[in-house]
Amino acid sequence: xxxxxxTGTRLVIxxxxxxxxxxHGLRNRxxxxxxxAGVTPGKGGQDVDxxxxxxxxxxxxxxxxxxxxxxxxxxxxAGDAINExxxxxxxxVIAITEGIPVMDMMPIYWRxxxxxxxxxxxxxxxxxxxxxxxxxxxxxxxxxxxxIGVVSKSGTLTYQIGNELKHAGEGNSSIVGIxxxxxxxxxxxxxxxxxxxxxxxxxxxxxxxxxxxxxxRAAEFISENISKPVVAYIAGFTAPPGKQMGHAGAIISGSSxxxxxxxxxxxxKGVRVGESPTEAARIAVETLRAD
Amino acid sequence: xxxxxxxxxxLLARHGLPVPEGSHAATVExxxxxxxxxxxxxxxxxxxxxxxRGKAGGIKIASDxxxxxxxxxxxxxxxxVGPHGxxxxxxxxxxxxxxxxxxxxxxxxxxxxxxxxxxxxMLSRMGGMxxxxxxxxxxxxxxxxxxxxxxxxxxxTANSVVEKAGIPAESGDQVAAILIKLVEVAQAEDATxxxxxxxxxxxxxEVVALDSKTTVDDNALxxxxxLKELSDSHVDDPQEAMAKERxxxxxxxxxxxxxxxxxxxLCMSTLDVVAQAGGSPANFLDxxxxxxxxxxxxxxxxxxxxxxxxAILFNIFxxxxxxxxxxxxxxxxxxxxxxxxxxxxxxxxTNSDQGMALLDEAGFSHLHxxxxxxxxxxxxxxxxxxxx
Numbered sequence: 001x002x003x004x005x006x007t008g009t010r011l012v013i014x015x016x017x018x019x020x021x022x023x024h025g026l027r028n029r030x031x032x033x034x035x036x037a038g039v040t041p042g043k044g045g046q047d048v049d050x051x052x053x054x055x056x057x058x059x060x061x062x063x064x065x066x067x068x069x070x071x072x073x074x075x076x077x078a079g080d081a082i083n084e085x086x087x088x089x090x091x092x093v094i095a096i097t098e099g100i101p102v103m104d105m106m107p108i109y110w111r112x113x114x115x116x117x118x119x120x121x122x123x124x125x126x127x128x129x130x131x132x133x134x135x136x137x138x139x140x141x142x143x144x145x146x147x148i149g150v151v152s153k154s155g156t157l158t159y160q161i162g163n164e165l166k167h168a169g170e171g172n173s174s175i176v177g178i179x180x181x182x183x184x185x186x187x188x189x190x191x192x193x194x195x196x197x198x199x200x201x202x203x204x205x206x207x208x209x210x211x212x213x214x215x216x217r218a219a220e221f222i223s224e225n226i227s228k229p230v231v232a233y234i235a236g237f238t239a240p241p242g243k244q245m246g247h248a249g250a251i252i253s254g255s256s257x258x259x260x261x262x263x264x265x266x267x268x269k270g271v272r273v274g275e276s277p278t279e280a281a282r283i284a285v286e287t288l289r290a291d
Numbered sequence: 292x293x294x295x296x297x298x299x300x301x302l303l304a305r306h307g308l309p310v311p312e313g314s315h316a317a318t319v320e321x322x323x324x325x326x327x328x329x330x331x332x333x334x335x336x337x338x339x340x341x342x343x344r345g346k347a348g349g350i351k352i353a354s355d356x357x358x359x360x361x362x363x364x365x366x367x368x369x370x371x372v373g374p375h376g377x378x379x380x381x382x383x384x385x386x387x388x389x390x391x392x393x394x395x396x397x398x399x400x401x402x403x404x405x406x407x408x409x410x411x412x413m414l415s416r417m418g419g420m421x422x423x424x425x426x427x428x429x430x431x432x433x434x435x436x437x438x439x440x441x442x443x444x445x446x447x448t449a450n451s452v453v454e455k456a457g458i459p460a461e462s463g464d465q466v467a468a469i470l471i472k473l474v475e476v477a478q479a480e481d482a483t484x485x486x487x488x489x490x491x492x493x494x495x496x497e498v499v500a501l502d503s504k505t506t507v508d509d510n511a512l513x514x515x516x517x518l519k520e521l522s523d524s525h526v527d528d529p530q531e532a533m534a535k536e537r538x539x540x541x542x543x544x545x546x547x548x549x550x551x552x553x554x555x556x557l558c559m560s561t562l563d564v565v566a567q568a569g570g571s572p573a574n575f576l577d578x579x580x581x582x583x584x585x586x587x588x589x590x591x592x593x594x595x596x597x598x599x600x601x602a603i604l605f606n607i608f609x610x611x612x613x614x615x616x617x618x619x620x621x622x623x624x625x626x627x628x629x630x631x632x633x634x635x636x637x638x639x640x641t642n643s644d645q646g647m648a649l650l651d652e653a654g655f656s657h658l659h660x661x662x663x664x665x666x667x668x669x670x671x672x673x674x675x676x677x678x679x
Contacts, residue, residue: 027611076513101511102403103481109408110440139610139641154556159610160664163640180555182405182483209556212405235559238566239575241375242293243542246555246577248510249405254423255375259563276564276665 002129002174003149003194003201004092004118005033005068009133012037012060012090014081015072016048024072024096024137025051031134036064057088068092070126070135075099078122082108086117094135095121095185102248105183112185119185123248125155125177138175146171148284149195151188152207153180153214153247157235157277161205164281170288173201180209180247188218196226203229203288205280208262210236211249215262223269229287232266232273233280234259292507292522295338297386299485299503306476308469309499313388322363323356325387331355332390335362339380341373342421342504349382352390359387374421391501396489397458397466398422398433401473403483410438410477412449412470414456418489432456444474465498466490480518481511530574530597537589539576546571548675549594549603549632551587553578553612561606564664570672573600578607584623591628602633602675604667607640614638614646622653633674636660637667 011028015021016038026049029035037060038048044055052064060066069085071078071093078097085093086108093112100122112119120127126136131145138155142162150172152158158175165171176191178184188206195201204226208215215234222230237259239245241252252258263273272287274280294302300310314325315338326333337349344350349371353359363385370379396418404411415433417425425433434456438444449467458466473485484506491501512519534541540555544562548570552558555577562572574597576590594603607617621636634657638646647660659674661667 075510099510101481101514102483102508103478103511106403106408106410106440137611141641142610152556154554154559156552156554156608156610157556157560159640160557160560160608163608182403183408207556209559214406217406233560235556235563238544238562238572239559240377240542240544242377243575244509245542245559245575246540248508250555250559275567277560278663278665 001198001200002132003191003198004120004127004129004174004176005133005135006129007132009068009135010034010036010064010066011068011070011135012039012057012064012066013070013072014039014057014085016040016051017043017046017053018072021072022048028134028136031140033133033135036060036066057085057090061089066090068094068135071095071097071122073097079104079108082119082122083111086112086115086119090117092118092120093185094126095119096124096126096136098123100181102182105181109183109185120176121179121185123181124179124184125158127174127176129174130172136177138177142166143175144171147173147200147202148288149173149198149201149204150175150207151191151195151204152177153209154207154235157207160277161207161233161281164278165284168281168285170285173198180249182212182249187214189221192218192221192226192230196228201228203231203284205284206230206232208232208234209247209250210239210245210259211251211257213257216265219265219269219271222271230271231280231284231287232271233277234262234273292509292512292518293340294505294507294521295340296336296503297338298521299505300500302480302505303476303500303503306472306479308472308476309497311388311391311499311501313386316363316385316387317383319360319363319367322385322387323359326353326359327356329387329389333359334388334390335359335366336386336388337366337369337371337382338384338386339371339382341371341377341380343374344371347371391491391499392494393491394494395462395492397491398425398488399466399469399473399490400484400486400488401477404437407437409440410474412436412438412444412452412474414452414458414466414470416457418491422486422488438474443478444471446471461496462492462498469498480515481508482506483508530593533596534576534593537593539590539593540579541593542575543597544572544574546573547599547601548671549573549597549600550606551576551578551590551594551603552606553608557606557608561604561664561668564668565604565672568665568668568672570668570675573597584620584627587620587624588627591624591630595628595630595632600632602635602671604671605634605636606664606667607636607638609638609640609642609646613642614640615642615649618646618649622649625655625658631657633671634658635667635671635674637662637664
């Protein structure tokens with residue numbers, strides 16, 4: 001197994017006809033993902049390298065059996081596209097788009113929960129299950145199939161850690177980029193729950209960063225609900241308060257949301273936290289082999 | 292983006308929330324003229340993006356023209372340090388406001404609660420002090436109420452918050468109406484924080500916002516052109532202003548090692564590793580996925596315009612962007628900018644060997660490359676020290 005995307009994924013891409021959408025959509029297909037449709041309003045009937053394009057996501061569900069939607073449209077239209085996906089009948093929506101206003105995301109978050117749709121992102125690199133499916137913008141060459149599940153707020157940092165795991169001879173069940181925005185569809189806790197239930201995952205690496213309290217809540221959750229070992233890395237120890245560090249959600253407000261507080265919360269619950277991405281990867285490999 | 296007090300008040304006033312009459316001033320003369328027009332007493336208030344202005348001497352009451360002159364002269368140009376050591380922030384502008392007689396001081400705010408994924412209103416009858424201090428000294432005095440994400444704050448809920456907070460009946464209706472309005476303003480203006488502290492009752496029994504602290508979601512500025520304008524005009528730091536103009540994600544820090552990384556997480560991590568190696572980063576700069584020479588030139592120019600910078604670290608992990616492309620960009624940028632500071636480049640990921648070979652061939656004496664993050668951090672710290 002693996003989580004969220006696999007060989008049964010039938011992907012519809014909103015924004016497939018755009019430059020980035022085409023580039024990554026075809027990359028995803030080349031990896032082996034079943035890319036069954038694209039959606040661009042007004043372009044129904046066209047195709048992108050043989051992938052049929054529809055006017056609506058619902059049509060792609062009906063005609064091509066799409067069960068997973070990827071959102072690749074510009075920020076100001078992305079909210080509407082995510083809403084459309086949630087109502088279309090797909091089970092999973094993966095929103096790559098960066099820069100969606102948080103006031104747009106708030107009702108979307110609640111609507112997705114109400115409808116039982118798994119929403120990943122926005123502002124995320126997507127989900128990769130090595131050897132099975134790649135949905136998003138992750139470079140798949142750093143990730144081999146294996147037994148480590150990764151969940152991360154950051155893209156490049158994840159590639160960095162994936163590459164180190166690969167060099168150490170280890171691979172991944174899945175890699176989930178949950179995104180760096182203040183409100184995201186799935187948090188650490190949601191993904192930890194999926195990994196706990198996944199028989200192919202033996203260890204979980206979580207990559208957090210400053211801002212919010214998702215890591216602290218995850219620490220609490222791990223101590224009560226996760227039996228598999230978890231290794232963490234947190235970025236942003238040198239970040240000053242009140243400054244947004246690239247990601248919209250990466251900001252220390254007053255004295256809350258610091259990397260130190262997150263590290264302490266995790267360590268207090270027995271989660272080992274690496275000082276650098278390299279160390280986190282090393283601890284993960286050691287722990288996996290010690291078990 | 293944070294708004295200055297007066298910008299926040301103008302926003303509140305646009306939505307019909309009660310604020311005292313006032314006027315913006317950038318010079319002592321303007322401040323005196325504005326004070327004379329408002330009539331005395333007036334409050335002369337430093338406009339900087341930090342709390343604790345009163346304690347720092349940035350807010351003073353003037354009872355006549357000569358006092359207005361004196362206070363404005365003292366406050367303009369002063370440096371204000373925040374309660375958590377933020378800043379210093381230089382005072383470049385003032386807000387001169389009609390004095391209010393204060394019968395009672397409350398605290399009211401609406402904030403995005405990230406964990407709950409909802410807006411939350413907070414109300415307390417203990418205004419004028421820091422909200423964290425209220426929460427600490429008397430947690431029951433701070434009433435918190437989440438807002439239904441689909442329906443907003445209804446009058447019954449607002450009234451119950453007012454009651455729980457112990458606001459006297461004669462001001463209750465006004466305060467409840469203000470809470471409802473605050474939620475509407477937050478939603479309409481994409482504000483993730485609006486804090487009114489204090490929210491006062493004046494001698495006429497009117498409830499008025501005496502201060503305001505507002506944060507607007509940068510991602511939503513496209514639908515608020517008037518706020519976008521403020522954000523463009525309001526960057527004090529010269530490097531941050533230059534970066535903004537060039538569309539770079541840059542944050543100024545106070546060290547001497549310039550840093551560029553690709554991806555926000557990797558860039559933050561790079562700063563941490565530089566600090567672990569004993570160095571002190573001068574900035575955060577996320578180059579994103581781009582490898583184009585022009586974006587690297589832009590980044591280098593911003594980093595080197597900070598006179599404190601003694602050495603630079605580029606930490607690149609090539610994913611879809613290939614390291615050989617990045618190396619070409621770095622070579623072109625180095626040639627074009629005539630960079631003479633030591634530059635340590637760490638290339639890892641896709642085509643990193645080809646990238647490093649290109650850097651070797653280019654043969655710049657001040658350009659060094661490393662294959663690991665930690666190695667690169669140690670190297671750049673050494674280079675910065677040897678420049679002392």
